[in-house]
Amino acid sequence: MPPIFFEVAQLVVNGIMTGTILAVPAIGLTAIYAVLRFPNFAVASHATIGAFAGYVANVQLGLPVLPSVVLAFLAAGVVGMAADELVLKPYRAAGFITTAIASIALTIALENLVRFGFGNELRGYDLPLLRDWRFAGIRVGPQQLQNLAIAVAAMAALFAFLAFTRTGKAMRAVADNPMLAAIKGINADVVARLVSFVGMGLAGLGGMLIGLDTTIDPLTGFRAILSVFAAAVVGGLGSIPGAVIGALTVGVGEELCLLFLSPDYRSAVGFTAILLVLTLRPRGILGQRAF
Amino acid sequence: MTKHHTIVTSRRGFVRGAGALALGLAAPAIGRAQGQPLTLGILTPLTGAGGFDGPRMLKAMKAVIDEVNAAGGLLGRKVDLVIEDDQTNPEAAVRAARKLIDVSKVPVIMGTWASAVTSAVAPLCWESKTFLTTVSGADSITLLPHQGYLIRTQPNNHLQAGKHAEFIASTGAKRVFIMSIQAPFAQPTQRRASEVLKQKGSEMVGGLVYEKEKTTYRSEVDQALKTKPDLVYLNGYAPDVTVILRDLYRAGFAGPRFAQSYAVNDKVLGALPPEVTAGVITVQPSADIDSPAFGLAAKRIGLPEPDSYETQATDWASLVSLGIAQAKEATGTGLRDNVRKISQGGGTKVYSAVEGLKLLAQGKSINYEGASGPCDFTDIGDIIDCKFRYNKIEAGKPVFLKIA
Numbered sequence: 001m002p003p004i005f006f007e008v009a010q011l012v013v014n015g016i017m018t019g020t021i022l023a024v025p026a027i028g029l030t031a032i033y034a035v036l037r038f039p040n041f042a043v044a045s046h047a048t049i050g051a052f053a054g055y056v057a058n059v060q061l062g063l064p065v066l067p068s069v070v071l072a073f074l075a076a077g078v079v080g081m082a083a084d085e086l087v088l089k090p091y092r093a094a095g096f097i098t099t100a101i102a103s104i105a106l107t108i109a110l111e112n113l114v115r116f117g118f119g120n121e122l123r124g125y126d127l128p129l130l131r132d133w134r135f136a137g138i139r140v141g142p143q144q145l146q147n148l149a150i151a152v153a154a155m156a157a158l159f160a161f162l163a164f165t166r167t168g169k170a171m172r173a174v175a176d177n178p179m180l181a182a183i184k185g186i187n188a189d190v191v192a193r194l195v196s197f198v199g200m201g202l203a204g205l206g207g208m209l210i211g212l213d214t215t216i217d218p219l220t221g222f223r224a225i226l227s228v229f230a231a232a233v234v235g236g237l238g239s240i241p242g243a244v245i246g247a248l249t250v251g252v253g254e255e256l257c258l259l260f261l262s263p264d265y266r267s268a269v270g271f272t273a274i275l276l277v278l279t280l281r282p283r284g285i286l287g288q289r290a291f
Numbered sequence: 292m293t294k295h296h297t298i299v300t301s302r303r304g305f306v307r308g309a310g311a312l313a314l315g316l317a318a319p320a321i322g323r324a325q326g327q328p329l330t331l332g333i334l335t336p337l338t339g340a341g342g343f344d345g346p347r348m349l350k351a352m353k354a355v356i357d358e359v360n361a362a363g364g365l366l367g368r369k370v371d372l373v374i375e376d377d378q379t380n381p382e383a384a385v386r387a388a389r390k391l392i393d394v395s396k397v398p399v400i401m402g403t404w405a406s407a408v409t410s411a412v413a414p415l416c417w418e419s420k421t422f423l424t425t426v427s428g429a430d431s432i433t434l435l436p437h438q439g440y441l442i443r444t445q446p447n448n449h450l451q452a453g454k455h456a457e458f459i460a461s462t463g464a465k466r467v468f469i470m471s472i473q474a475p476f477a478q479p480t481q482r483r484a485s486e487v488l489k490q491k492g493s494e495m496v497g498g499l500v501y502e503k504e505k506t507t508y509r510s511e512v513d514q515a516l517k518t519k520p521d522l523v524y525l526n527g528y529a530p531d532v533t534v535i536l537r538d539l540y541r542a543g544f545a546g547p548r549f550a551q552s553y554a555v556n557d558k559v560l561g562a563l564p565p566e567v568t569a570g571v572i573t574v575q576p577s578a579d580i581d582s583p584a585f586g587l588a589a590k591r592i593g594l595p596e597p598d599s600y601e602t603q604a605t606d607w608a609s610l611v612s613l614g615i616a617q618a619k620e621a622t623g624t625g626l627r628d629n630v631r632k633i634s635q636g637g638g639t640k641v642y643s644a645v646e647g648l649k650l651l652a653q654g655k656s657i658n659y660e661g662a663s664g665p666c667d668f669t670d671i672g673d674i675i676d677c678k679f680r681y682n683k684i685e686a687g688k689p690v691f692l693k694i695a
Contacts, residue, residue, distance in 0.1 A: 007513075014509045021506075122533055124562035132541045139513070141541050210506050214534045215562045223504040255510050263511050264473045264500040 006137045011255040017144045019231075019251025020151045021213070025206030025224065026231040026243040027158065028199035034175035034238040034288075035195040038096040042083060042103045043203040043228060045110035047221030050076035050204020051211040052114055059126045068125075069150055069208055076204020077197040083110070084196035107222070115218040122215040147209045154205055155244065158198070162240070171195055175238070176289070230270065234277050236284025245285050249273070328371040329364070329621050331356070331611060332391035332421075334412065335402030339379025348402055348426075348604035349374065354591040355608035355644055362645045365615050373397060379404065381411035388412045392419045398621045401607045403427060404600075409443075416440055422614075422626040424607040426600060430479060433671040439627040442610075442672040444603040444663050446576050448476045452483035454679050455524070455574060458695065459484075459549060460491030462572075464522035468515045469498040470508075470535060472527035480526055496520055503531055512538040525550040529559050540567045547572055552682065552689070565687035577680035577694050578602035579664050584642035588662035599663060606661035609644040610634055613659055616651045634659050635667040 025047050032040045053075030057068035087106050091099040132139045162168040173181040174191045182188060206228075207221050214220075227250055235246025250270050257269035277285065333352060336345035356370050364370055373395045377384035384403065391397050392415060399422040403409040406429035413432065416423040417440040425432070426445040433443065446454070459467055467488055471477035477500045485495040496518040501511050512535065515523055523539065525532045525548055532554040539548065552573040560568055576599050578585055588597050588605040597605070611626060613633040618625030633647065638656035641647040647657045659666055664677035682689035 010513060011510055014507070014513075017509075018507055121558040122529060122562040124564075127564075129537060129540055129564050129567055131543050139509075139542060141509075143541075214506050214537065215530075217530070219504075224506060258510050258514065262500055263514070264502050266502050266505070 008256070008259070010138055011258060012252055013138055013140060015252030015255035016248060017141075017148060017251075018255070019248035020148050021206060021209045022224070022227055022231050022251055023244045023247035024151050024154060024209060025203040025221075025228045026235070026247045027155065027240055028202035028206070029228060030232040030235070030238055030240055030243040031158075031171075031202075032195055032199040033232070034240070035171060036084075036092070036099075036192060038092070038099040038103070039229070039237070040084075040088070040103045040199070041100065041225065041229075042080070042088075042107040042110065043200070044221035044225040045107040045114070046076045046080050046200040046203040047207030047210070047224060047228075048111055048114050048216070048218055049079050049207070049221075050201075051207035051216040051220050052118060053204065054208035054211065055123055055125060055216060059123070062126075065125075065127065065146070065212070066150075069205060072208040073154075073201040073205045076207070077201030079110070080200020080203070081193050081197040083200075085193065089192070111218050111222060118218070120217060122217050124215045125212055127212065143212065147212055150205075151209060154202065158202070158240070161198075167194065226267075227270070230274050234274050234284055236286040236288050238288040239284065239286045242284055242286035242288075249277070249285070327368065329366065329368040329615075330371045330373050330395055330397050331621075332395060332397030332400040333372050333374045333402050334377050334384060334387055334391060334400045335374075336379040336404045336408070337376040339377075341377075341379040341404040344404055344426075344600045345376075345379075345402070347598075348404075348600050351588065351592050351597065351601040351604035352401060352608040354588075355605055355612070358591060359608075359612050359644050359648070362648065365612055365648075366619065366621065370612070377403060377405075377408050377412075379408065381405075381407050384408040384412050385415065388415050392416070392421050398422060398615070398623045399424070399611050399626055401611065402604065406432060410435070413437055413441055416623070420623040420627075422611070422623040422630075424611065426603050429475065431475075433669075433673045437672065439670075439672070440623055442630060442668050444606055444661070444666065444674055444677075445599075446677045447673055448479050449483050450673070450677065451576070451679075452480040453487045454677075455549070456484040456487035456493075457491060458574070458679070458681060459522060459524065460488055460493040462522070462547065464547065465493050466496045466518070466520045467493060467522050467524060468496055468518055468520035469524040469526060470511060470515055471498065471500050472503050472531055473500050474527075477526065484524065501527075501531070503528070505531070506534070508535045508538050509542075511535070512542050512544075516542055516544060520546065522547045522549060524548075525554065527554055529554050529556060533559050533563060536563060536567050536571070545570075549574070551575065552680075555684065560684065560687050560689075563687075568684045568687060571684040572692070573682045573684065573689060574679050575599070577678045578662055579678050580694060582642065582660055582662060582664075584660055584662040587643050597662070602662035606659075606663050606666050609647070609659060609661065610666060612644040613647045613651065613657065616648050631668055633657050635665075 025043055029043045050072035054068045054072035057063045057071040091102045130142045132141045170186045171191050231247035231250045232243050234249050235242030253273045254266045254270040335348055360370055375387035401424045403425045406427040409425045409427040409432055413435050417437045423441045425443045428445045430447045469481050481498040488495050548571045552575040555571055555573050578599050588602055614626040614630040615621045617633050618629040636658055638658040640660050641657045650657050667675045678694050680694045681692040683692050
């Protein structure tokens with residue numbers, strides 16, 4: 001096998017790993033968009049809140065990773081629901097641009113609350129760092145496989161929730177046709193709260209997954225938001241499977257460009273790819289149907 | 292009360308006093324200057340990002356000037372400092388510099404810290420023939436058309452990269468890979484390090500420039516390890532170097548890693564498991580702790596170990612005092628033309644301003660050796676040499692290796 005094969009394979013593996021983690025908050029963003037029809041940039045601060053909630057659980061309370069991840073989801077979900085109810089809901093009547101801008105203000109405020117409580121320094125989870133495994137010349141990290149498994153499990157749970165439960169179906173109904181859903185007696189307020197909880201919970205979970213792989217500080221979520229947003233848009237803003245495909249496209253695309261270009265052009269290539277996709281398919285790869 | 296009485300006791304006395312006052316006001320400035328204090332300007336960050344270093348540099352400069360005043364001042368006059376806060380902000384710094392130049396008419400401004408501030412203030416200085424001393428490290432600063440009105444005691448990137456490469460070669464590393472963050476210093480550092488490594492019998496087997504704020508650098512690490520380096524030089528900041536150190540560990544790289552100490556600081560060491568940072572070598576510019584000037588500065592400031600910034604500030608105040616004495620006038624042009632006459636060359640080595648002033652008064656030539664380093668300057672105002680402190684991380688703590 002020529003060495004270039006291994007190189008490409010390694011880059012694809014790395015891209016899938018990054019893409020899968022990116023997919024989790026991207027699903028949160030796109031799900032909120034599907035139901036509430038505005039891009040909620042507060043996903044950034046909720047990713048940070050999740051990462052710090054997981055940090056408190058894992059380092060300060062000494063819990064293992066899995067329960068910490070669940071706590072990260074719950075904490076970010078609860079904050080997300082409260083923030084939407086108290087801050088963003090009143091803006092919705094003023095249109096989606098106003099609400100989107102309010103969400104940027106909200107994310108900066110929340111990020112600074114985290115900074116106020118925890119300071120600016122870098123923090124790491126209490127995890128042994130393991131050396132990578134090698135399979136046939138391809139390098140894979142045990143920690144990253146675990147993150148991959150957590151991300152896949154979270155996505156599977158979400159899909160099952162949307163496909164098989166009554167509440168999940170209600171959410172999809174509101175996303176597809178709010179008017180019809182209202183006629184059918186679905187309470188749009190309850191669905192809005194629920195989607196904020198689930199969406200921001202996923203953002204928090206994603207934030208912790210990013211942190212498990214690196215370190216965390218109050219800017220953890222903000223650093224990732226551009227890629228998360230790109231993933232959601234490429235897949236089709238509002239489409240949940242689209243967010244997964246979009247995240248994988250962005251993840252693998254950014255890695256593969258390293259074959260031809262210096263790493264400092266990574267983001268540029270990623271975003272050029274986005275322009276290309278959107279020029280050819282303005283509604284994203286999978287369009288905007290929620291599910 | 293009594294003072295008031297003495298002035299207005301008699302009408303004649305009052306008239307005489309008023310007459311003297313009027314005469315004084317009408318007399319040309321030069322007549323009044325006799326015995327008036329000589330003012331030097333300080334522009335340093337007392338607030339903002341430089342707010343930690345500025346006040347300490349100010350204290351070090353004051354200590355030198357107090358000593359000079361106690362020994363009789365400069366040119367027979369007492370020295371006064373006019374202090375302005377640059378707020379680590381170019382806009383505020385320019386306003387403050389204008390005040391120092393136009394109102395206080397100082398011959399020198401000492402103490403700018405941030406490169407952006409120095410770049411903004413420097414043109415005002417050279418246009419008004421005011422001398423400027425700084426710690427800003429960006430290579431571009433001494434390349435400005437400053438006509439000699441600027442010196443800096445901080446090593447620039449070129450000097451740092453060369454020194455780092457010398458040290459790396461001395462550890463026996465033969466194949467060096469450099470990973471740099473996307474920043475103005477990335478390419479110049481790689482170029483200079485590559486040159487020096489080659490001269491010293493090592494080789495830079497490759498280098499890359501990575502984007503900041505990525506959540507993983509696995510593929511970059513793969514690129515680096517493909518060249519089979521025996522040392523990896525991480526030329527970045529704390530958030531990215533933390534991630535790369537983890538990725539290097541995961542990839543199974545066990546060789547030494549080399550980084551600036553601001554990139555592997557205490558917080559980074561606290562956030563990473565000790566096995567990840569074990570064996571990392573860190574470097575930072577260092578005061579010249581073996582120099583007698585360092586001991587004198589420590590005593591003067593009242594600290595066991597003044598750091599690089601405090602010793603550089605000590606050296607500015609000393610160089611400026613000696614430069615004014617050598618020029619026999621307190622002007623920016625006098626400083627520009629005389630600072631190298633007292634800082635380098637074959638004169639008697641001196642380690643403090645007061646010691647040098649005595650010799651200058653006897654008509655001898657001197658060579659000031661500073662607390663931060665030898666204080667020898669190139670034509671464009673860069674230092675020719677300085678010391679660096681090397682530490683090695685063991686069990687999550689920096690252990691002193693050497694100063695060289």
